[in-house]
Every structure is written in structure tokens, then in C-alpha cells.
Amino acid sequence: MEDPQWDAADFSGMAERLYRYSELLASGASREQVRRLAETSRLYRLSRSIYGRSPAQRLHLPAIFRRLPDTAVVGFYTGAQLHGFGDVRNRDVHVIVPAGENVPHIRGVVAHEAVVPVGDPVFLGGVPCAPAARCAVDLARLLRRMDAMPLLDLCLRVGACQPEDLRSEVARHERLRGVCQARQLIPLADPRAECRQESQLRLVLIDGGLPPPEPQIWVSDRDGVPLYRLDLGYRLRRVGVEYDGISHLDRTRLRHDRARMNWLAANGWQMRHFTDLDLYHRPAHIITTLTPLLRP
CATH class of the missing domain: 3.40.960.10 (VSR Endonuclease)
Structure with a gap:
């Protein structure tokens, strides 16, 4: 039989919070109660075993991060989008983790092992994100030249970082794949480009x-x-x-x-x-x- 006191719990203040399934059960809810709350839109299943009060897309990344190691940060395509220069679209969520970190398999999430430490992340959209210069350099190493150049231009145009930030960051990526291309393109990046x-x-x-x-x-x-x-x-x-x-x-x-x-x-x-x-x-x-x- 359901516990009416728990079912009528005050969810005010949960609008910006996320809960693991195990946390809901530990709070006194039964599996049936959680299922009913989800069916009646009082809770939303945002990711596997992650629930929240709002179905808003902006909660999608925080929901995923509840399942990732504490060392994970958003990077690459997803990081560029959060910083405002996501010129190349990619539907997956890209995160960076330290080399050797155990990451659970999550559909739609691509984990990149970092050879070069990320440094201090910035918080965007409720999640830790690699600095803009790091996202730009990582993509400038991996994308085709014709795709990398517009991305670097846009990075400077929106003010996500400064040219010296890109130069400093690319110097840290010595000997990594594609670093020669990134080194060539960064001096050419120009914030005046409009498309x-x-x-x-x-x-x-x-x-x-x-x-x-x-x-x-x-x-x-x-x-x-x-x-x-x-x-x-x-x-x-x-x-x-x-x-x-x-x-x-x-x-x-x-x-x-x-x-x-x-x-x-x-x-x-x-x-x-x-x-x-x-x-x-x-x-x-x-x-x-x-x-x-x-x-x-």
C-alpha cells in the first residue's frame, strides 16, 4: 500500500535538483510510487536512473553528469556549443575524463581520455566545462582544416577566449595528433569573419x-x-x-x-x-x- 505522506511530499525546491533512483528509494519512496510520479509528470526520467522535476532540455546535461565520474568535464563539440562557438554540430554529448578513468557506457555520450590535463573547468549550463581555449584547440586538432578555421574564427568573434589563450593552450598539446594543424590555423584566426x-x-x-x-x-x-x-x-x-x-x-x-x-x-x-x-x-x-x- 502506498505511503500517502511520501506521495504528497513537498517538491518545491526540486525544480533545479536532480535525484538518483537510489536516492528516491532511500527517501522512503517505493518503486511503484516513483513510477506513478513519473506517469503523472510530477517527476521526469531525464536519463537512466536520474529523475528531476522539469523535462527542460537544460537539465539533460546535469542528469547525465550524475552518472559520470566527478572528474568528468564537458569538452570538444559539446563544450564549444556551451561556450557559444559550436560551428560544427554533433548530437552526442562529449566529455573529457582523466586517462584510465572508468566511465559507464551511456548512450549518446562520448568520453575522451585526456592526455593533457584540462585545468580549472568553468560551470556552464549547470555542468563543469573545459575552458573555451581547450575546446577550440581539441577541435582544431581533429576537424578538417575547412571546418576548423570557421570554428576558431567564431571562438574569437563571440569572445569565448583571446588569441593568446589559444596560443598558450596549443603549446600544451605538443606531439598530440593534429597539433601541427592547430598550430598553423590559430595565428590565422580572425574575429572579423562573419560567416x-x-x-x-x-x-x-x-x-x-x-x-x-x-x-x-x-x-x-x-x-x-x-x-x-x-x-x-x-x-x-x-x-x-x-x-x-x-x-x-x-x-x-x-x-x-x-x-x-x-x-x-x-x-x-x-x-x-x-x-x-x-x-x-x-x-x-x-x-x-x-x-x-x-x-x-
Whole structure:
């Protein structure tokens, strides 16, 4: 027979708390009572053996962490998302644990053994998370160059960390897989990049042997009033480089672009536009198009 006193327990204050199944049983609840509370939405099963008062997604990570070792911290893709620069989506929850730590198998959780200690974690979303620079460097080591560059740019753009933080962190990863790539890309990271394709186009130019372009160049009229902003460019050569995505197919945008292009051409700017076909399937075409315009 159910204990009505426990079933009517005051759950105020539990909204931000999580309970293991064993803790609920230890408090005096029976298995049947826990089941009924879950059926009537007074408790929610958030993860295996973890319950809480709210089904909110933000409780998902804390629920998982109740099942992980105390040494675990969020990192990699999940850490980048919590820090605000999760440019590469990944549905799994990625955590970092010390080498040799025993981690239970949890569906959807990927545990990375840390060769390099994480250092002091920061608390985001109710869970301990590796510092932003650590998440960025770990991903810069493992992702493709074309994916790593936008992530590093975005990390700086949102202010998750500073360039010196990235330089200091990558120095700690000596001899780890992919560290050479991370060391090459970190000096190129630029917070002025405004989209993924812009970052990738900039990398194509640099990898193709061209000088690093300046992101987000403002072009002014004769009175010094800024009129137009270019994705990338070489100010001294008056060469502009832009990525045209699907938004440029809009009729209103097309009219604006035509007026803009005519003004830039009349004022000595040589503009070159590229699409996803160029960026992802024929990057050599981009280099051969721009090289003659940038020769000394």
C-alpha cells in the first residue's frame, strides 16, 4: 500500500535538483510510487536512473553528469556549443575524463581520455566545462582544416577566449595528433569573419599561396563616408573577394548588388565573386582567378 505522506511530499525546491533512483528509494519512496510520479509528470526520467522535476532540455546535461565520474568535464563539440562557438554540430554529448578513468557506457555520450590535463573547468549550463581555449584547440586538432578555421574564427568573434589563450593552450598539446594543424590555423584566426563560408574562402586563398586577405573591408567615398563593405579584400590593390550564397538570388538583393558592383568598378575596385561550387569543388579556380590581380 502506498505511503500517502511520501506521495504528497513537498517538491518545491526540486525544480533545479536532480535525484538518483537510489536516492528516491532511500527517501522512503517505493518503486511503484516513483513510477506513478513519473506517469503523472510530477517527476521526469531525464536519463537512466536520474529523475528531476522539469523535462527542460537544460537539465539533460546535469542528469547525465550524475552518472559520470566527478572528474568528468564537458569538452570538444559539446563544450564549444556551451561556450557559444559550436560551428560544427554533433548530437552526442562529449566529455573529457582523466586517462584510465572508468566511465559507464551511456548512450549518446562520448568520453575522451585526456592526455593533457584540462585545468580549472568553468560551470556552464549547470555542468563543469573545459575552458573555451581547450575546446577550440581539441577541435582544431581533429576537424578538417575547412571546418576548423570557421570554428576558431567564431571562438574569437563571440569572445569565448583571446588569441593568446589559444596560443598558450596549443603549446600544451605538443606531439598530440593534429597539433601541427592547430598550430598553423590559430595565428590565422580572425574575429572579423562573419560567416562560415567567408572563413573557408579566406583559408583557400592563404593555402593557395596568396597573401592573407583583410576581412570586412569598408570602402568609402571621396568624402571618407563608408559606403560598402566587402567580405574579403586587398585594400592596396583594390581587389575585393566575395562569397555569393543563396541570399544573393533575392531580387531586391540583386538590385542592390548591381548598384554596388557598378559603383565599386567605377571607383577602381576589381571584384571577384565565388560560389559554393568554387569553394568546395574547384578551389584551384579561385586561386588562378585572383593570382594575376595580385602580382607585384
